[in-house]
Each structure stands twice: as structure tokens, then as C-alpha cells.
Amino acid sequence: MAIRHKTLILTFALMLAAGFSADAFARAGSGGSFGSRGSRTFGAPSSTMTAPNGASPFSRSMTSPNQGIFRPGFGASGARGGFFSGGFGRGLLGGLLGAGLIGMLFGHGFGGGLGGGMSFIGLLLQLALLFFLFKFVMSFLRNRTPAMQGSSYDRSPAPGAAPFGGNAQGAGGYGGFAGSASQGSKLDVGPADFSAFEQRLGAVQKAYSDEDMTALRSMTTPEMASYFAEELAESARKGLVNKLSNVAFLQGDLSEAWREAGGDYASVAMRYSLNDAMLDRTTGRVVSGDLATPQEATEIWTFTRFPGGSANDWKLSGIQQAT
Known part of the structure; x- marks a missing residue:
């Protein structure tokens, strides 16, 4: 059961990574x-x-x-944004949190994401999963705010x-x-x-x-x-x-x-x-x-x-x- 659960998580992460790394943009703003x-x-x-x-x-x-x-x-x-608004700060934080998140899911502990054998591809999957999780949370919080x-x-x-x-x-x-x-x-x-x-x-x-x-x-x-x-x-x-x-x-x-x-x-x-x-x-x-x-x-x-x-x-x- 645990192996099947981990397989489903990996499949889901792969799907997110595929969507996250689209080939190119289309139309201004897309x-x-x-x-x-x-x-x-x-x-x-x-x-x-x-x-x-x-x-x-x-x-x-x-x-x-x-x-x-x-x-x-x-x-x-x-002008530059804050530490979490983009660039090095956001990338570093996303990588560390993503590594910890996937590490826990795969049973390596919070610090095991980067050293768990997933290598560079694994890191990309982790970042993609964290990105979409963040978007989901922000969307949820935003939709709870009434607007005229x-x-x-x-x-x-x-x-x-x-x-x-x-x-x-x-x-x-x-x-x-x-x-x-x-x-x-x-x-x-x-x-x-x-x-x-x-x-x-x-x-x-x-x-x-x-x-x-x-x-x-x-x-x-x-x-x-x-x-x-x-x-x-x-x-x-x-x-x-x-x-x-x-x-x-x-x-x-x-x-x-x-x-x-x-x-x-x-x-x-x-x-x-x-x-x-x-x-x-x-x-x-x-x-x-x-x-x-x-x-x-x-x-x-x-x-x-x-x-x-x-x-x-x-x-x-x-x-x-x-x-």
C-alpha cells in the first residue's frame, strides 16, 4: 500500500512538472x-x-x-522586490522547502529530498509540486475574501x-x-x-x-x-x-x-x-x-x-x- 501511495505521488508530481515546464509562451500574458x-x-x-x-x-x-x-x-x-518576491531568495526557499516536502513523502525525512536518489529530476519535481501547492493555497485564500x-x-x-x-x-x-x-x-x-x-x-x-x-x-x-x-x-x-x-x-x-x-x-x-x-x-x-x-x-x-x-x-x- 505504501509503495502504491508513493507511486501515485510521483505520477502526480510528473504531471505537474510537465505542465510547469511548457515549451513556450503563447499570446502576451499567457x-x-x-x-x-x-x-x-x-x-x-x-x-x-x-x-x-x-x-x-x-x-x-x-x-x-x-x-x-x-x-x-x-x-x-x-527597484528590487523582497526576499520572497522573486529571484534568488524565492528560488532558494522553494528548493529547500520542496526538497523537505518530497523527502517526507518518500520516507527520507524532511532533509532527505535532495539526497534521496532523485537527483536533478527529483528536484525539478519537488519545485513544481511546491509551486502548484502555493498557487492552490493562494487561490483558496483569495476566494474566501468577499468582493463587490x-x-x-x-x-x-x-x-x-x-x-x-x-x-x-x-x-x-x-x-x-x-x-x-x-x-x-x-x-x-x-x-x-x-x-x-x-x-x-x-x-x-x-x-x-x-x-x-x-x-x-x-x-x-x-x-x-x-x-x-x-x-x-x-x-x-x-x-x-x-x-x-x-x-x-x-x-x-x-x-x-x-x-x-x-x-x-x-x-x-x-x-x-x-x-x-x-x-x-x-x-x-x-x-x-x-x-x-x-x-x-x-x-x-x-x-x-x-x-x-x-x-x-x-x-x-x-x-x-x-x-
Whole structure:
């Protein structure tokens, strides 16, 4: 019975590792949830009708919960997160805890994971299992937090209505938030802002498909641009190129909009369709995805700008996958 139990655990870990080490990213943002939401980076966006179950927490962010508000879009690209926010600290902690966890499961004691004969592959399995366990716990905790629901928006609003379910005078009644003053004050966004969010969706995906980093940097914060650059470089290293086309906005609503020291923020849930395929960079052969059949995605995109900026000043600061 014990051997069978250990075999099931190993099989499960292998499945997680296979999903964790996918060949390449596809579409801008599909690599996970990453970026920043200012002082609300570590809080869940409010649920909306487009994304009723909320969003996955950021797995990568340059914002640290142990420091002041980090402004990722404006002159702070050199800032570093805390010990657990990424890089060496998170990797070291994950490796040690993962080794201990699998060591206990396989009967070697908490310190036996690295020396139990599993070698490098075993360590990868341990890290993958710990990663997905962490995501599960965070999702569970997030879903226990009540959130106010926004108002939905279909692609054909009534005459005089603003996009994302707003009204011609603004969208102050959407995306409720109950928090401390340190997390910002409510911000009204209007039709021009919603049009900018929709335009950014298509423009970012096109620039990503064209591997146009100049365009991406003009529409995103330095933090997001750095993540996109990493993804594109990784695809190029593998001899692949991600081709996206026919991006169509389908539905969206405002989750939260607020102003805090240093900037305005707006998080919006968006459901859209697009043709998405990964091609061999040399031959053009489709490796994954489909150039002809559209697929849908639902994500929460957060935008930021200087306080009081115009609709044209919004820059993408974070993407979170809907859960």
C-alpha cells in the first residue's frame, strides 16, 4: 500500500512538472499572472461578471510587500522586490522547502529530498509540486475574501452608454472597493478611458506578435516590458515565434479604479478572442495552436498613468489570469 501511495505521488508530481515546464509562451500574458497594481498588488481585484471568480495572484512582481509603494511605470525600473518576491531568495526557499516536502513523502525525512536518489529530476519535481501547492493555497485564500461585483459590458452598448457598462458622465458607480486610505481613493473613469483599454488590448497583442519591443515599451511599464522581452527571447532561443491575429474584444467590465500617491490605476476584466499559434521560426510550420480557429481568453488587465493623466497616458502594468 505504501509503495502504491508513493507511486501515485510521483505520477502526480510528473504531471505537474510537465505542465510547469511548457515549451513556450503563447499570446502576451499567457505566461501567467505578472506585473503590479501599486498598493493593491497583493490584494485580489474585485470580481466582475466577466471574471466572477476573480484572478490568480501575481506570480511575478517587482513590488515588495515589505517596502513602500513601488511605481513600476515611472523611473523605478531598478527597484528590487523582497526576499520572497522573486529571484534568488524565492528560488532558494522553494528548493529547500520542496526538497523537505518530497523527502517526507518518500520516507527520507524532511532533509532527505535532495539526497534521496532523485537527483536533478527529483528536484525539478519537488519545485513544481511546491509551486502548484502555493498557487492552490493562494487561490483558496483569495476566494474566501468577499468582493463587490462590477457591471458587465457587452460589445453593443445602448446609445449614449460608455464602454464597460459605464455611463456618459463617468463610471464612478462601478468597481467598488473597501480598503484603507493608504490603498488609494476612488477614481472615476470615463468613455475615453474604456476605449483606451480596449485599444491597448489589440495593440499590445499585435506588438507582441510582431516582436516589436519599441511599441511594447511605449504601451507598458518597464516592468511589463521586461517580462515580455524575456518571453520573446525564450521563444527565439527555442526557434519559435508566436503569431497572433484577429484580436476581438468581446466583453469587459471595470473591477477597480483608484488614485494613490504617484499614480492612477484601473483594473479591468476583459474577455476576448484571437487566433493564436506558435510557429517554427525558420520553416513557418505550426508547432502548437491554430492560425485559423479563434480561441477565447479572460484576463484582468491593470493600467496605470500619472495622476490626472489623459486616456492616452494609460500603460499596462499587470496581467492576471481569470480563475
